[in-house]
Amino acid sequence: MASVTDPTSDTGTPVDEPQQDALLGLEDVAGPAASRSRGRRRAPLGAQEIAEELPVARVLLDLQPPHLDREYDYLVPAAWSQGVVPGARVRARFGPQEVDGFVVARAATSEHEGRLVPLRRLVSPEPVLTPSVLRLVRAVAERWAGTVPDVLRLAVPPRHARTEKEGGAAPDLDAVLPALPDLASAPPSWAGLWAPYRGGEAFLAHTAGGGAPKAVWTPLPGLAPAAEDGGVPTVPHWAAAVATAARAAVAAGRGVLAVVPDARDVGVLAGALEVAGVPGVVRLLAEDGAAPRYRAFLAAARGQARVVVGTRAAMFAPVADLGLVVLWGDGEDTLAEPHAPYPHARDVLALRSDLEGAACLVGSPGRTVQAQAMLAGWAHEVAAPREVVRARAPRVRALTSVELAHEGAGAAARIPTAAWRTARQALEQGPVLVQVPRTGYLPVVACVRCRTPARCDACHGPLGLAGTSSTPQCRWCGRLAGGWRCGECGSTALRAVRVGSERTAEELGRAFPGVPVRLSASTAPGGVLDRVPARPAVVVATPGAEPVADGGYVAALLLDAAVATASLDLATGTRALHRWLAAAHLVRPASAGGQVLLVGDAAPAPTGALVRFDPAGFADRELAERAELALPPAVRVAAVTGDRAAVAALVARVPLATPETTLGPVETDVDGPGTSPGPGDGSLFDAAPVRLVVRVPAHDGLELARQLRASLSVRSARREPGTVRVRLDPEEML
Structure with missing residues (x-):
């Protein structure tokens, strides 16, 4: 159920003072100088007509405070009724300011009993926030005790207006897919890449049949076999195998999302997909810049691309009819998101696989204990027998x-x-x-x-x-x-x-x-x-x-x-x-x-x-040792860092944080190497920052995240002093 608190107050409190709505577009005509001369509050400019059908828009606003992390209801001006669609970007008034947001739904009525105000501007009618990505964003925020706006900043890249105006129609994939009836057709030397693996061909067949198998894959070393005529370039075995799996998913009419550690791996995998004859491939990398990244994002959102290959920034890509998610090299540090709420691409793709009913393939030369833990009932192992590995591996x-x-x-x-x-x-x-x-x-x-x-x-x-x-x-x-x-x-x-x-x-x-x-x-x-x-x-x-x-x-x-x-x-x-x-x-x-x-x-x-x-x-021995010592991933860990009093107040509202489940607090350095707290006035918050660790069994991990999220909302609403940061599954403890 959407929250319908009147958005005219930045504290979430309904405002009873009547306000006259502005004429559409007049504030833009007046120009920035006129806006500055009026100060923070614009002068009322007249009334406007409201849409007759579904006049209420539910909007997620880009607000920092955790206690404001909810949906708000606004009226839809009639002039924008066709463009205000779920997923579109808008601007809305929130207290004395205008805030960016995304429309998540249109409704005929609102449960709010007070007066609603209309949207201030339709930024773009492009539906960049798809329902499946929104569902994933909410799940990520819940799992890592974050806010939906924080995750949305990771999921949807900033708008690039010129790129958005380029347009483009979705390709006719019905004419392309019949050209992919046989996995052995392009190139023939790659036909048996999955045959040496126990469960490899079964994973491929299940994916091609529209299923959602989950696999942790240890690839064989070496390069993919080249064609006899030398027409196939040098491709690592792992890239050729992933391209073959992607080909199976695309041939079944499903989309593919592959996330790799860096831009070089993106190029290697994209080249393998080209050799395999997979159509509709785009690359999505944050380091490419605003325009190329947004162009690739729009290609996926508009259905122009069936396969997205990218770095960590691509894990939220809006791939339609997602049938296969692939993560390569999950032990690389670049796959851990450094911004709040700090999710890892491995866990996000696993979560997305469950939410969208897609197959999941986690592969790496090595194996992390987190990937090994997936084999405890969630995924199956895909690996070659020892004699095959010995035949393909170098002497060490x-x-x-x-x-x-x-x-x-x-x-x-x-x-x-x-x-x-x-x-x-x-x-x-x-x-x-x-x-x-x-x-x-x-x-x-x-x-x-x-x-x-x-x-x-x-x-x-x-x-x-x-x-x-x-x-x-x-x-x-x-x-x-x-x-x-x-x-x-x-x-x-x-x-x-x-x-x-x-x-x-x-x-x-x-x-x-x-x-x-x-x-x-x-x-x-x-x-x-x-x-x-x-x-x-x-x-x-x-x-x-x-x-x-x-x-x-x-x-x-x-x-x-x-x-x-x-x-x-x-x-x-x-x-x-x-x-x-x-x-x-x-x-x-x-x-x-x-x-x-x-x-x-x-x-x-x-x-x-x-x-x-x-x-x-x-990895199996490491996981067994961690389970015996109650270390991640056998347990779920949250690190709460900040001023001592602020940390204590936050954790006191978490029922799972008992003396038996908490470690610390201990003094820590949160500002980076070579820094230390400076001199102050001797107040309560003038001491060194501390870290307190909450450690609970893995099955209580989601509940711990919910309780921490609720405590952060209370702290935000009360405007408690001091600074504090919450991080679940911190990298230094994994």
Whole structure:
């Protein structure tokens, strides 16, 4: 039931004072100068005619306070009656201001007993908020204790008027779909991509038949088979398999939404869809800019696109008749939304799959514990037998200190003798991949005499070097430290603590004279590379920036393994294994001479999982340990951060937050590295911010979110002092 509180008050209280409505469009004719001269309240300009049919519009307004998160009823002016449709953008008066909003329904009557005011403006008649997306937005707000306006800002991109006026009609897909009767038709070499997987062909058939299967998929390593005539370009196996699944859904007359970690993966998957002959594909990326993003969004909303491929921004794309949602690489950090209410693309797509009756495919080189938890009754595993994995995977060796004990002094080097030898031999046959966990030159340095980490005198952040002759620079505030001197021993000389991709490429260039060295990283001069030819070359890349090599890499060196597992986060092991496996998937199988060397003393569990090529087994053990220790995802966690009194007041209204389910509060740093609370007047809110954690069983997770949401609404309505932030499923606790 829609809320019908009179919107003329920003506190939600009905206003009895009669007000005369403005003439349509007259305020725009008067111009901004006239509007400013009148102040915040416009002068009454006359009455206007109201629509005879369905004169009431229910509107979701873009309001920040949680207690105002509800629908409001407005009258529809007769002149806009045809354009004020569900999903259209409007502006409405709310107290002394005009607020943007979306129409969600038209009604004949309102349950509000007071006087309603008319809408101020029809911004656009384009129905950009579809009923299915609105339903998803409300579900996301409820699950993550957020507000509907916050989620709407993530779901619907800002309007771009020029792009909206381009128009365009939906294509005649009935003429296209008959050309897709057989999955083996384009290209023939991809016909059996799902055959090696247990349950793979059943998932494909169920999706093609209009079903809604859920699968957690561990793809085989390597590249998709090329056509005999060489007409099929180099495509990773995972992209070809996803394109085949999308083709099955489109052939059944259903839409497809695929979300991947970055723009490079969007290009790879879009290319695979083109090879597979899938029609109506658009790319939706926030980094493309306002016009291209809005154009892709409108193509989906208007039915012009049946397949949307994009990054995190595409998870709310209004795909009609959605039949398949795909998430690739769910262990990547870029898939976690950094804005309130902080949902993860994996969980949003799973929720959308349930709401719209669509098939769901969650795939990744590794496997997160969250994906593993989906197998407990919600999804089925799609994976190849061990013998198939061994036949397709490269040979993996872990060059730990124990393994290299017989190497002598060379074992202590960052790139030990065994790794140099393997790389030299591999370069005789083709390219070699070198994965480095950090970008830059020397991102962390220390005193050469006493090994004390070098810190900035201004903010105490770590110092780094951008080049051989560069001045040390703070990585936090950016200040140069030309006169740096060690506070412990007085030395002015620095040594490397962490070596970045640029320094590694420089060292490898000197070690292999005459061999091309290519750098692929976000900070590299050439940026992130898409692909490299099959010729001998050393390719240095950071995690996630590894280019595809034609025919696959002959060998891969995964350097600084100890750094990858040195963090204290719960997901450190699964994240490291995911990055290692993503690189290993680009290497030729062992039967073709492919090798992967993990260099460094990383944690034993992920190291063993990489050697066995067994991400599922590692995730299963991690999940069992977390269940035993009552850690996510076996439990639902909410972190409440802010002023101590504000946190206490908010949590006191949450019945599930008992002494047995709460941890803390403890002091925390919420403003970022190198900051601390400044001096004040000694008041109650002058202390350091605190964090309190509420931890409940997984089956109580939705109820915890509802109670926190209700408490935030009470806090907003009462205008309680202090600051507070609520975040469910915080990344640092997952």
